[in-house]
Structures are given as C-alpha cells and as structure tokens.
Amino acid sequence: MGYEFHITRAENWFESEIDPISRRDWEELADSTPELRFTGYVDWSDIGPQRIYEPHGDATSFTWRGGKVDIKGVYSGDTERLAHRLAEALGGRIQGDDED
Template identity: 40%
Template sequence: MGYELHISRAAEYYDSDRHPIALDEWLAYAESRPTLNVGGWLGWDEDRQPIYEQTCTDGSVVSLTWFEGAIEIKGHFDGDAYHEFGSIAEDLQANLQGDHGERYTASGVLPPTR
C-alpha cells in the first residue's frame, strides 16, 4: 500500500525538530547500509541532499529522505513496515511511526498508546 512512515526520536514524528536525528548522522548511516542507494537529490548546489532508495522484499522501491530531524519513508509497498524499516529505526535509536500514529518495532506493531 502507499503510505508514509517516519523515523523519529520524538514521541510524535511531527515534533522531530525537538529531538532530531542530525542530518550528518543520517547521511553517514545511510552511506553505510548496502540496502540504501542514492536515487536522486533534493535541493541545489551545496544545500542539496540525497534521496535514498531501498528495494523492499516485495520488490517495490521506496524513498527515504531527511526532513527537519526525521527520516521520511514514502512509496508503495505491500510488505510489513516493521520488517522493512524497524531495524533502521532501532539502529538510529529512534521510533518508527505511521501517519496515523501507529508504532512499529523490528518485531511487530506496538499496541496504541491512547
């Protein structure tokens, strides 16, 4: 399904600027992962940053970009989000959260907190 996910250190992804993943930390991490490849660029000249792509286990390709302290994951995939991206969140000591507030770990979906 097409859906947006967020990797953030904040309790709610929309507060990522308060508990950010630093851009240089994200770039170093992304460059170290063989599953992430640069698929394009955002911005111009010295302000540009890479858009990383990952091919999911179902064959779909999603993009991962840094934005205001969080990693935004966009694309269409049919697999389980936690299988694909839970380990990235854990590696960054962050949370994996969907647009509707659902939370994931590398092991599965967490129960709602509200």
C-alpha cells in the same frame, strides 16, 4: 502498500526537531546500508538539497528533513523490516502520519 512513515526519536513525528536525528547520522547510516542506494536529491526551498535513498526492488524513498527520516512510496515487507532496523540503529522508531 503505500503510506507515509517517519523514523523519529520524538513522541510524535511532527515534533522531531525536539529530539532530532541529525542529517549526518542519517546519511552515514544510509551510506553504509547495503540494502539502500543513493538515487539523487530532492531540493527543498528552505533547507536545500537532501539525499534520496531507495531500497532495492521497491518504489520507496527515504529522505531526511526536520530531524526525521521520511519514508514514502509503495513498499514490501522487506522494506518495512529494513525501516525498523534503521530506526533502531538511529535510536528512534517508526511512526505513521496518523501517529501510530
């Protein structure tokens, strides 16, 4: 399955800066999650390089931007369950691009 999701604390993912997940909180959680591995950086022109994390076995990326964690790629049920666990640990929830 391929679709873009977000881990957010806001009512709508595109308003994540209202109730942000900090970059530090995300990176500390991602670094301590054995199911994720650091694979490099994406270099955003406005905020600079951000770490990319990928779950073992799926072509999915987790990256922080604008107070949320973006989840992109093709993923399995294991990665979906991992994303929900990460969202809970961050005090947030999963929301798709279409706001559900």
